[in-house]
Amino acid sequence: MTRALVIGLLGAGLLGCASTPPLLETERSYRVEWIGARPVLDDSHPTLTLGEDGRAYGNTGCNHWFARYELQGQRLSFARAGSTRRQCTLPRMEQEAQFLDSLGKVRRWDFSPLDQLRLWPEAGKPLRLWPAEG
Numbered sequence: 001m002t003r004a005l006v007i008g009l010l011g012a013g014l015l016g017c018a019s020t021p022p023l024l025e026t027e028r029s030y031r032v033e034w035i036g037a038r039p040v041l042d043d044s045h046p047t048l049t050l051g052e053d054g055r056a057y058g059n060t061g062c063n064h065w066f067a068r069y070e071l072q073g074q075r076l077s078f079a080r081a082g083s084t085r086r087q088c089t090l091p092r093m094e095q096e097a098q099f100l101d102s103l104g105k106v107r108r109w110d111f112s113p114l115d116q117l118r119l120w121p122e123a124g125k126p127l128r129l130w131p132a133e134g
Helices: 002-018 090-105
Strands: 029-035 047-050 055-059 064-072 075-078 106-111 117-121 127-131
Touching: 029 090, 064 090, 090 106, 090 117, 090 127
Parallel strands: none
Antiparallel strands: 029 047, 029 127, 047 055, 055 064, 064 075, 075 106, 106 117, 117 127
16 A cells, blocks of 8 residues: 555656646746857846837847747747847847847747746857746
């Protein structure tokens, strides 16, 4: 009888783990660490926040950006992003262009084994983000 109880508890525990997929939180800021195959510039802090109202926003490391997004399960897509127009150094402007272009190609999301948020394009490497501190 004890063996049956242990097996039942283990089975219930595994079933509970399998039935609760990870959720992408809204109103939480994430800090971009990689844009495709390239790490972000050391002194820049690109960010992303998904608002509950379907609007995403953040910072590119130079300008503020904003876009509409759609989230359905593991599927995620962004409309074309707009941004403020402040001029920064050429490397930051290039990173900003790459970041905003990458957002427009996102098709799905997941979490890595290290709990890093990954935003995947249809082909290629993902944007990789960590939850922002604070």
